[in-house]
Amino acid sequence: xxxxxxxxxxxxxxxxxxxxxxxxxxxxxxxxxxxxxxxxxxxxxxxxxxxxxxxxxxxxxxxxxxxxxxxxxxxxxxxxxxxxxxxxxxxxxxxxxxxxxxxxxxxxxxxxxxxxxxxxxxxxxxxxxxxxxxxxxxxxxxxxxxxxxxxxxxxxxxxxxxxxxxxxxxxxxxxxxxxxxxxxxxxxxxxxxxxxxxxxxxxxxxxxxxxxxxxxxxxxxxxxxxxxxxxxxxxxxxxxxxxxxxxxxxxxxxxxxxxxxxxxxxxxxxxxxxxxxxxxxxxxxxxxxxxxxxxxxxxxxxxxxxxxxxxxxxxxxxxxxxxxxxxxxxxxxxxxxxxxxxxxxxxxxxxxxxxxxxxxxxxxxxxxxxxxxxxxxxxxxxxxxxxxxxxxxxxxxxxxxxxxxxxxxxxxxxxxxxxxxxxxxxxxxxxxxxxxxxxxxxxxxxxxxxxxxxxxxxxxxxxxxxxxxxxxxxxxxxxxxxxxxxxxxxxxxxxxxxxxxxxxxxxxxxxxxxxxxxxxxxxxxxxxxxxxxxxxxxxxxxxxxxxxxxxxxxxxxxxxxxxxxxxxxxxxxxxxxxxxxxxxxxxxxxxxxxxxxxxxxxxxxxxxxxxxxxxxxxxxxxxxxxxxxxxxxxxxxxxxxxxxxxxxxxxxxxxxxxxxxxxxxxxxxxxxxxxxxxxxxxxxxxxxxxxxxxxxxxxxxxxxxxxxxxxxxxxxxxxxxxxxxxxxxxxxxxxxxxxxxxxxxxxxxxxxxxxxxxxxxxxxxxxxxxxxxxxxxxxxxxxxx
Numbered sequence: 001x002x003x004x005x006x007x008x009x010x011x012x013x014x015x016x017x018x019x020x021x022x023x024x025x026x027x028x029x030x031x032x033x034x035x036x037x038x039x040x041x042x043x044x045x046x047x048x049x050x051x052x053x054x055x056x057x058x059x060x061x062x063x064x065x066x067x068x069x070x071x072x073x074x075x076x077x078x079x080x081x082x083x084x085x086x087x088x089x090x091x092x093x094x095x096x097x098x099x100x101x102x103x104x105x106x107x108x109x110x111x112x113x114x115x116x117x118x119x120x121x122x123x124x125x126x127x128x129x130x131x132x133x134x135x136x137x138x139x140x141x142x143x144x145x146x147x148x149x150x151x152x153x154x155x156x157x158x159x160x161x162x163x164x165x166x167x168x169x170x171x172x173x174x175x176x177x178x179x180x181x182x183x184x185x186x187x188x189x190x191x192x193x194x195x196x197x198x199x200x201x202x203x204x205x206x207x208x209x210x211x212x213x214x215x216x217x218x219x220x221x222x223x224x225x226x227x228x229x230x231x232x233x234x235x236x237x238x239x240x241x242x243x244x245x246x247x248x249x250x251x252x253x254x255x256x257x258x259x260x261x262x263x264x265x266x267x268x269x270x271x272x273x274x275x276x277x278x279x280x281x282x283x284x285x286x287x288x289x290x291x292x293x294x295x296x297x298x299x300x301x302x303x304x305x306x307x308x309x310x311x312x313x314x315x316x317x318x319x320x321x322x323x324x325x326x327x328x329x330x331x332x333x334x335x336x337x338x339x340x341x342x343x344x345x346x347x348x349x350x351x352x353x354x355x356x357x358x359x360x361x362x363x364x365x366x367x368x369x370x371x372x373x374x375x376x377x378x379x380x381x382x383x384x385x386x387x388x389x390x391x392x393x394x395x396x397x398x399x400x401x402x403x404x405x406x407x408x409x410x411x412x413x414x415x416x417x418x419x420x421x422x423x424x425x426x427x428x429x430x431x432x433x434x435x436x437x438x439x440x441x442x443x444x445x446x447x448x449x450x451x452x453x454x455x456x457x458x459x460x461x462x463x464x465x466x467x468x469x470x471x472x473x474x475x476x477x478x479x480x481x482x483x484x485x486x487x488x489x490x491x492x493x494x495x496x497x498x499x500x501x502x503x504x505x506x507x508x509x510x511x512x513x514x515x516x517x518x519x520x521x522x523x524x525x526x527x528x529x530x531x532x533x534x535x536x537x538x539x540x541x542x543x544x545x546x547x548x549x550x551x552x553x554x555x556x557x558x559x560x561x562x563x564x565x566x567x568x569x570x571x572x573x574x575x576x577x578x579x580x581x582x583x584x585x586x587x588x589x590x591x592x593x594x595x596x597x598x599x600x601x602x603x604x605x606x607x608x609x610x611x612x613x614x615x616x617x618x619x620x621x622x623x624x625x626x627x628x629x630x631x632x633x634x635x636x637x638x639x640x641x642x643x644x645x646x647x648x649x650x651x652x653x654x655x656x657x658x659x660x661x662x663x664x665x666x667x668x669x670x671x672x673x674x675x676x677x678x679x680x681x682x683x684x685x686x687x688x689x690x691x692x693x694x695x696x697x698x699x700x701x702x703x704x705x706x707x708x709x710x711x712x713x714x715x716x717x718x719x720x721x722x723x724x725x726x727x728x729x730x731x732x733x734x735x736x737x738x739x740x741x742x743x744x745x746x747x748x749x750x751x752x753x754x755x756x757x758x759x760x761x762x763x764x765x766x767x768x769x770x771x772x773x774x775x776x777x778x779x780x781x782x783x784x785x
Contacts, residue, residue: 016201018031019159019201019204019205019208020107020159020160020163022104022108022160032102032103034208035102035103035104035106035107036102037157037207037208038102038107038157038158038204038207038208039091039102039106039107039110039158041157041158041207042091042110042155042157042158042161043091043092045154045155046087046088046091046092047088047092048154049084049087049088049150049151049154049155050084050085050087050088052147052150052151052154053080053081053083053084053117053147054080054081054084056080056121056143056144056146056147057076057077057080057081058077059139059143060073060077060124060140060143061073061074061076061077063132063136063139063140063143064124064128064131064132064136064140066136067128067131067132067133067136068128068131072127072128073128076120076123076124076127079120079123080120080121083116083117083120084117086116087113087116087117090109090113091110091113107158107160108160110158110160110161111160111161111164112161113161114158114160114161114162114163114164114165114168115164115165115168117165118164118165118166118167118168118169118172119168121144121147121165121168121169121172122168122169122171122172124140124144125140125144125172125173125175125176126172126175126176128140129176129180130176130180141173141189144169144173145192147169148165148166148169148170148192148193148196149196151165151166151200152166152196152197152199152200152203153199153203155200156199156200156203156204156207157204157207158204159200159201159204159205162200162204163197163200163201166193166196166197166200167193167197169193170189170190170192170193170194170196171190171193173189173193174186174187174189174190174193177189237254237338237339237340238252238254238255238258238338238339238340239252239254239255239336239337239338239339240252240255240271240322240336240337240338240339241334241335241336241337242271242296242334242335243333243334244332244333244334246270246271246272246296246334246335247268247269247270247271248266248267248268248269248270248271248274249267249334250267251263251264251266251267255339258311258316258318258339258341259274259309259311260311260312271296272289272292272293272296275289275292275307275309275318276289277309277310277311278310279310286307286308288305288306288307288308289307289308291305292305292307292320296335299324299332300324301322301323301324302320302321302322303321304319304320304321305319305320305321306318306319306342306346307319307320316341316343317341317342317343317346318339318340318341318342319339319340319342320337320338320339321337321338321339322335322336322337322338323335323336323337356368357369357372359432359433361411361414361415361433362414362415362417362418362433363418364418364421364422364431364432364433364439365430365431365432365433366432366433366434366435367432367434367435369432370430370432370434370440370442371492371496373430373432373442374388374390374442374485374492374495374496375491375492377442377443377444377485378485378486378490378491378492378495380444381445381485381486382486382490386445386446386447387445387446387447387484387485387486387487388442388443388444388445388446388484388485389441389442389443389446389452389482389483389484389485390440390441390442390443390482390483390484390485390495390496390498390499391440391441391443391455391456391459391480391481391482391499391514392434392438392439392440392480392481392496392499392500392502392503393421393438393439393440393441393459393463393478393479393480393503394437394438394478394479394480394481394503394506394507395417395437395438395439395463395476395477395478396476396477396478396479396507396511396512397475397476397477397511398410398413398437398476399437401413401474401476405470405472409469409470409472412469412470413467413469413474413476414433414437416467416469417439417463417476418431418433418439420462420463421439421441421459421462421463424455424458424459424462425441428443428444428445429441429442429443429444429455430442430444440499441455441459443455446484446485449484452482452484453514456480456482456514457514459478459480460477460478460479460480460512460513460514463476463477463478464476464477464478464512477511477512478511478512479503479506479507479511479512479513479514480502480503480506480513480514480515481499481500481501481502481503481504481505481506481514481515481517482499482502482514482515482516482517483495483496483498483499483502483516483517484516484517488517498517498521498522499517501517501521501522501524501525502514502515502516502517502518502521503515504521504525505521505524528584531573531576531580531581531584532584532588532590534570534572534573535568535581535584535585535588535590536588536590538568538570538594539593539594539597543568543569543570543571544566544567544568544569544594544597545567545569545767545768546564546565546566546567546598546601546602546605546768547564547565547567547765547766547767547768547771548562548563548564548565548605548615548765548766548768548771549562549563549565549758549763549764549765549766550562550758550762550763550766550771550774551563551614551616551736551756551757551758552756552757552758552762552763553755553756553757554737554746554749554750554754554755554756554757555750555755557762559611559613559774559775560613560614560756561613561614561615561616561648562606562613562614562615562616562766562771563615563616563617563618563650563758564598564601564602564605564615564616564617564618565578565765566578566582566594566598567765568581586620586622589622591620591622591623592620592622592623592626595618595619595620595622595623596623596632598617598618599617599619599632599633599636600636602615602617603615603617603636603637603640603642603647604636604639604640605768605771605772606640606642606646606647607640607641607642608772609772609775610775610776611775611776612643612646613646613775614645614646614647614648614676615646615647615648616648616649616650616678617647617648617649617650618649618650618651618680619649619650619651621651621652621654621655621663624651624655624662624663624666624667625655625662625663625666626666627662627665627666629666629670630666630669630670630673633647633649633670633673633675634673637673643674644673644674644675645674645675645676647675647676648675648676648677648678648698648699649670649675649676649677649678650678650679650680650701651667651677651678651679651680652679652680652681653679653681653682655667664695667695668695671695671696676698676699677695677696677697677698678697678698678699678700678701678736679697679699679700679701680701681701681703682700682701682702682703682724697731697733698733698734699728699733699734699735699736699755699756700724700727700728700733700734700735700736701735701736701737701738701758702721702724702735702736702737702738702749702754703738703739704738704739704759705717705739706720706721707721707737707738707739707740707745707748707749707759708739708745710748710749710752711742711744711745711748718752721737721749721752721754722752722753725752725753725754726753729753734755734756735753735754735755735756736754736755736756736757736758737749737754737756737757737758737759738758738759739758739759740757740758740759740760740761740762741759741760741761742761743761745759745761746761746762
């Protein structure tokens with residue numbers, strides 16, 4: 001019961017429907033206890049009303065006995081007794097159930113009691129009234145009127161049931177009077193009934209108001225008692241009082257206890273001296289103590305001043321409030337206030353604040369504190385006309401460590417990285433972790449551009465040194481994007497964005513370097529954003545198509561297959577290079593739907609070729625890490641009718657660099673379908689013989705960079721091609737040389753042992769019609785184009 005509830009009831013502004021139990025008001029009043037009080041008041045007089053019904057029934061039987069057959073009166077009297085007993089027991093049985101709270105249904109159910117009693121008591125005037133003489137009619141009317149009055153007075157706590165009883169009985173009396181006696185008497189009877197109804201409602205309303213106030217007072221007393229008991233038990237607050245000279249007056253024992261001194265010894269001691277503690281002699285006061293001194297000097301009231309107080313060897317935090325005091329003549333006589341020890345609350349707040357601003361893994365400032373520090377540095381740079389800087393650091397090759405050795409090793413590696421970064425920081429810099437493998441440095445004063453550049457190089461060099469983690473020697477690096485404020489952004493958000501764009505350029509350059517922000521980077525990012533939007537609808541708009549580059553036998557020049565190559569022609573941008581849109585599709589997670597379209601289109605086209613040559617389709621790691629990819633391939637083959645052995649999927653080593661074996665399992669299921677598998681770009685990434693032996697590749701593709709290097713006489717390139725060919729032969733695999741553009745290159749790779757050749761010398765990527773026409777030539781003819 002709230003104070004609002006008390007006010008509502010005290011003013012007797014009660015909704016009649018709520019009082020009767022017809023609906024629940026949509027205000028804050030809790031009607032449950034009020035209805036419980038109504039129900040309990042009704043149950044308390046249940047036996048009284050039972051007795052009144054029985055006595056009334058006996059009187060009616062006596063009055064009508066000479067005029068009405070006894071068996072009819074006896075039957076009616078038994079019915080009255082049965083209904084009366086039922087109603088009494090229903091109300092008594094509900095007493096425990098609604099002791100503290102009652103529902104609308106509880107109140108509404110009482111209506112049935114009123115209707116039942118009204119119905120049985122309407123029988124005498126309606127059924128027996130015609131047989132009564134004047135004397136009997138008068139006696140019957142007196143008994144029924146007394147019963148109605150008793151109900152209106154005694155059962156007013158349940159106005160809905162009581163009004164129903166009174167109304168039914170009143171109408172039952174008025175009807176025979178109107179028909180057999182006088183309309184005036186019937187009208188008088190109805191008027192009496194209406195008055196009783198109004199009396200019932202008014203009395204019920206008064207009882208509810210009284211009960212509501214009782215509940216409110218009881219709850220208020222309980223609340224006050226709890227507050228007093230809590231204050232007494234906690235001992236955290238105390239009163240303090242000082243005189244006009246700011247000396248302690250009548251020291252409170254709790255105040256003295258909080259200071260760790262005897263109350264008798266501090267009376268007359270300067271208040272500020274007590275609170276200042278050891279700093280009183282040195283004069284090194286906290287700012288809040290100076291604020292308190294100013295308030296006392298100005299004789300101003302103050303509230304919730306937070307003070308550090310030295311109690312013994314421990315620092316405590318007090319919260320102080322006070323008001324000035326004046327005597328009867330208006331003369332200032334001192335201050336009286338209250339103090340609280342809030343040390344635990346402040347420690348909790350400090351802990352929460354630290355958790356909100358520091359990274360739990362490394363202990364470095366997190367994104368929130370980095371942003372706050374950068375905003376402060378930018379404000380200072382703006383104020384003093386200087387410069388600040390923001391570095392965004394991304395670890396190179398960290399994902400490979402996480403995927404191959406697991407996240408626990410990755411977390412420990414991040415800890416080592418953070419330790420190295422901490423050693424490089426001075427008071428001018430703050431290092432923090434943005435999340436994942438991204439860190440940031442805020443340089444508060446970046447006026448010396450050379451110093452900032454040296455710091456960036458030092459960070460890259462330091463983070464590129466080897467790490468020893470769990471008996472593993474790990475090599476990673478770092479890429480840095482640098483932005484200088486306010487030149488590259490006048491807000492923290494824009495400066496961070498500029499550094500992010502610079503970092504993207506560093507990563508795009510291969511990592512291990514730093515780049516400063518340049519305005520054209522924003523233009524490149526905008527172009528990338530526009531391309532991504534266009535890429536999302538490129539397939540649906542029919543902007544993409546496949547070209548097919550021939551793959552021939554190195555010795556005979558016979559056509560053995562085609563590699564399907566994706567091309568994008570945008571109506572506004574024209575031909576978009578795969579080197580530009582394929583990485584964009586991978587970053588935007590569009591490579592899976594685009595790759596599925598390429599696969600289905602290539603398989604459908606290969607099924608139309610007259611010569612049974614193979615079609616090779618590049619598959620991204622994202623596709624192979626989806627177990628449903630097997631079903632996509634199987635469904636495409638089934639719908640087109642292409643034999644599985646005529647499909648070759650080309651994968652890169654990046655498939656095997658993610659933690660878990662999902663990709664390997666998918667590849668095994670694909671191989672079980674009879675599909676051939678080729679390893680693309682071998683030797684350009686994290687090459688490993690492990691996955692070559694675990695996976696049943698049918699061929700290895702030699703990257704064009706090695707072919708071009710070998711054609712120029714580079715010994716390393718020649719040695720790599722010989723090693724790849726020897727490895728493939730030992731494992732029963734074919735080798736395909738990519739990027740063969742001249743006859744000399746063809747003869748060279750043939751001499752080095754490559755079994756298949758692909759490049760402009762034998763055929764450029766062909767449109768679908770030309771590729772289809774090429775397959776219609778004789779199978780044994782040369783495929784040179």
